[in-house]
Amino acid sequence: MSSNDRVSVVVTGLGATTPLGGDVASTWSAMLAGTSGVRRITEDWVNPLPVKIAAPAAADPAAEVGRVQARRLDRCEQFALVAAREAWADAGSPTVDPWRLGVAVTSGIGGIGSTIAGYDTMRERGWDRMSPYTVPMLMPNGAAGWISIELGAKAGAHALVSACASGAETIGYGIDMIRSGRADVVVAGGSEAAIMALNISAFAVMRAMSTRNDEPERASRPFDKGRDGFVLGEGAGVVILESLSHAKARGARIYAVAAGAGYSADAYHISHGSPDGAGVAFAISSALRDGGISPSQVAHVNAHATSTPEGDPLEARALQSALGSAADGVIVSATKSMTGHLLGGAGAIESVATILALRDRTAPPTINLEDLDDEVTIDVATKARPLTPRAGSDGPMAALNNAFGFGGHNVTLAFTEYIPKES
Amino acid sequence: MTDQEILAGLAEIVDEIAGVPADEVTPEKNFVDDLDIDSLSMVEIAVAAQDKFGVEIPDEQLKDLKTVQDVVNYVSKNS
Numbered sequence: 001m002s003s004n005d006r007v008s009v010v011v012t013g014l015g016a017t018t019p020l021g022g023d024v025a026s027t028w029s030a031m032l033a034g035t036s037g038v039r040r041i042t043e044d045w046v047n048p049l050p051v052k053i054a055a056p057a058a059a060d061p062a063a064e065v066g067r068v069q070a071r072r073l074d075r076c077e078q079f080a081l082v083a084a085r086e087a088w089a090d091a092g093s094p095t096v097d098p099w100r101l102g103v104a105v106t107s108g109i110g111g112i113g114s115t116i117a118g119y120d121t122m123r124e125r126g127w128d129r130m131s132p133y134t135v136p137m138l139m140p141n142g143a144a145g146w147i148s149i150e151l152g153a154k155a156g157a158h159a160l161v162s163a164c165a166s167g168a169e170t171i172g173y174g175i176d177m178i179r180s181g182r183a184d185v186v187v188a189g190g191s192e193a194a195i196m197a198l199n200i201s202a203f204a205v206m207r208a209m210s211t212r213n214d215e216p217e218r219a220s221r222p223f224d225k226g227r228d229g230f231v232l233g234e235g236a237g238v239v240i241l242e243s244l245s246h247a248k249a250r251g252a253r254i255y256a257v258a259a260g261a262g263y264s265a266d267a268y269h270i271s272h273g274s275p276d277g278a279g280v281a282f283a284i285s286s287a288l289r290d291g292g293i294s295p296s297q298v299a300h301v302n303a304h305a306t307s308t309p310e311g312d313p314l315e316a317r318a319l320q321s322a323l324g325s326a327a328d329g330v331i332v333s334a335t336k337s338m339t340g341h342l343l344g345g346a347g348a349i350e351s352v353a354t355i356l357a358l359r360d361r362t363a364p365p366t367i368n369l370e371d372l373d374d375e376v377t378i379d380v381a382t383k384a385r386p387l388t389p390r391a392g393s394d395g396p397m398a399a400l401n402n403a404f405g406f407g408g409h410n411v412t413l414a415f416t417e418y419i420p421k422e423s
Numbered sequence: 424m425t426d427q428e429i430l431a432g433l434a435e436i437v438d439e440i441a442g443v444p445a446d447e448v449t450p451e452k453n454f455v456d457d458l459d460i461d462s463l464s465m466v467e468i469a470v471a472a473q474d475k476f477g478v479e480i481p482d483e484q485l486k487d488l489k490t491v492q493d494v495v496n497y498v499s500k501n502s
Contacts, residue, residue: 068442128470132463 009178009259010418012252013091013240015083015189016352019233019339022059023086027349028356030338032384034365036217037339038231045197051209053216054195055233055340072133073146074111075193079236079345080143081150084187088151091240094185094250098154102183103144104174105238106159107191108166108344108405109199110140116198140344143191143236155183161344163405164304166190167237168347168413172261174241184246189238190348200232206271208308220341221368222305222334223312223380230306233340237348239355254418256355259398260291266408273311277318279410284322284400287412293398295326297416299387300363300399302354303380305334306341313375315402320378329390332380333357334366347403351413354401358417361387361397424502429476429495436471440464450492478502 016023019037020030030037037055046052061078062070073081084105114137121130136142141159148157156177160170167190174188203209210229212219220231241258264282268274288295301319305312312334320327335353342349357363363381372380389397396417403411424432434448441460454460460468469480472494478501480488488494 066442068440071440132466 007179007181008244008257009175009241010244010247010257011239011255011355011415012242012247013087014255014352014355015085015087015090015238016236016349017057017059017061017079017082018235018237018349019055019057024090024352026058028353031335031353031364032362034367034383035338036220036367037233038216038219040213040216049197049200049204050211051200051204052213053210053219053231054200055231056195057235071131072137074114074137074142076107076111076191077137077143077146079193079234080105080107080189080191080238081146083189083191083236083238084147084150087187087238087240091242092252094252096185098152100155100184101151101153102155102174102177102186103148103151103153103157104159104170104177104186104188105144105147105190106161106166106170106344107140107143108161108163109192109194111138111142112194112199113196114138116196147187151187153187162409162411163407164341164343164346165403165405165409165411166344166347168351168401168403168411169263169409171239171348171351171413172263172411175258175261178241178243184243186241187238188241189236190344190346191236192343192345193234194343195232195234203232210307218368220307220337222303222307222337222366223316223373223376224369225371225373227307227309227312229308230336231340233342234345235342235349236345237352239351256358256415257418258413259293259416260287260289260414262286262288262290262412264410266410268408270408271406273314273404275314277314277321279408280315280318280402280404281322283410283412284318284402287400287414291398291414291416293414293416294393294395295323296390296393297395297398298323298326298330298400299390299397300354300357301330301332302350302357302399302401303332303334304402304404306336313373316376316378327378330379331363331385331387332378333363334380335364337367337369347401347411347413350403351401354399355415357387358397358399358415363387424476426495426499429498430491432475433472433491433494436468436475440467440471448491450490450495452491453489454491472498476502
């Protein structure tokens with residue numbers, strides 16, 4: 001099919017629970033205000049570790065889902081369920097044929113807290129004292145399963161895993177489910193709950209994390225010269241994807257068009273991005289091509305930018321290479337400066353932020369950017385900035401969300417403003 | 424331990440694990456059909472009951488304990 005007769009996919013609902021707020025509204029207002037969600041970790045387990053900071057979720061998901069579900073769902077599944085419920089309600093809790101309703105919600109790691117707790121219980125108290133829900137709690141597809149059960153979604157429940165690109169990749173899969181005719185509506189997103197000693201140690205031993213322990217709120221500083229690694233965050237983001245015809249038929253409020261997705265693999269190193277940025281540039285170009293978007297339509301990019309010394313300038317170079325001369329008019333935001341890095345949840349909450357940036361025509365700030373890296377020549381917003389359709393562009397305003405993951409995964413999602421057609 | 428005490432203790436466990444209000448856990452109730460408790464939660468309930476009442480409930484027994492009264496009887500007989 002050509003892009004003209006292909007099924008258009010739109011976003012009709014948003015949900016999020018993040019270090020900045022327990023829902024979309026509180027997250028977005030804190031983000032626009034430039035609030036940091038990073039805190040000093042006060043639990044004893046952090047004492048022997050070099051990293052003593054993280055961005056914990058603002059709202060306890062266990063309180064939201066209730067006592068019984070809190071026993072059966074890993075924290076990452078609880079986050080996903082909370083965000084899915086919000087997104088579903090935000091979309092107007094539509095009536096959908098169960099066989100036309102899909103779920104694509106993932107996690108980068110899965111229920112690692114339940115894995116660790118199960119192992120501890122097995123060693124200390126015996127195998128028969130483990131929770132019989134241990135397996136459904138540790139599997140990375142658990143959230144997709146629970147959400148499908150809650151909503152009666154029978155078109156398929158999927159969880160693509162690509163480390164920190166998982167959330168974005170799974171939203172891309174959700175778009176494909178609708179385009180390919182498998183579903184009319186898909187609940188799509190990503191979640192993570194990994195703030196615990198094992199994960200922080202494992203990332204710290206790679207020297208990937210910030211150790212700015214004495215200034216937690218200043219630790220995540222993408223594109224700044226003083227950046228020294230990422231800060232681990234937790235939470236979930238979910239979007240409701242819907243075919244345009246289905247959304248119009250029920251009179252749904254449309255946030256944006258989920259116009260395109262682009263993918264690549266670096267095929268270079270298991271945890272380092274290829275320095276030439278060719279893989280990232282390919283993903284960006286592919287998303288634009290897939291969405292029929294010209295570089296001059298792109299007003300905003302929510303960058304992957306995790307605040308690592310190596311990754312941020314690489315992404316900036318790739319943006320420049322993919323967008324060419326049009327890169328000069330793009331306003332880039334790195335919201336991990338506020339939320340920390342949600343791993344498999346990152347691409348999902350950043351998609352929510354990208355869609356809201358289009359809705360409000362406002363790019364959120366990148367906090368802690370005091371001294372721009374000399375290698376970075378793109379325009380990074382340090383304060384909330386207005387977005388305007390670019391002069392000379394011939395289509396709706398577009399915004400991109402980048403997400404990259406260990407393994408060499410690069411994903412770009414492209415969203416555009418929805419402009420109703422006269423017909 | 425009287426049957427009444429066993430029932431009260433069991434109701435507490437079912438409330439804690441499956442979220443069924445204790446006053447709904449009455450002798451004639453079937454765990455699956457009436458209380459909507461799945462086989463995974465039954466395993467948890469059995470382990471908690473073993474700890475609370477000091478009575479071992481082997482798997483082959485567990486599958487025959489269909490109602491609240493069945494468990495009360497089993498605990499009463501074996502404690």
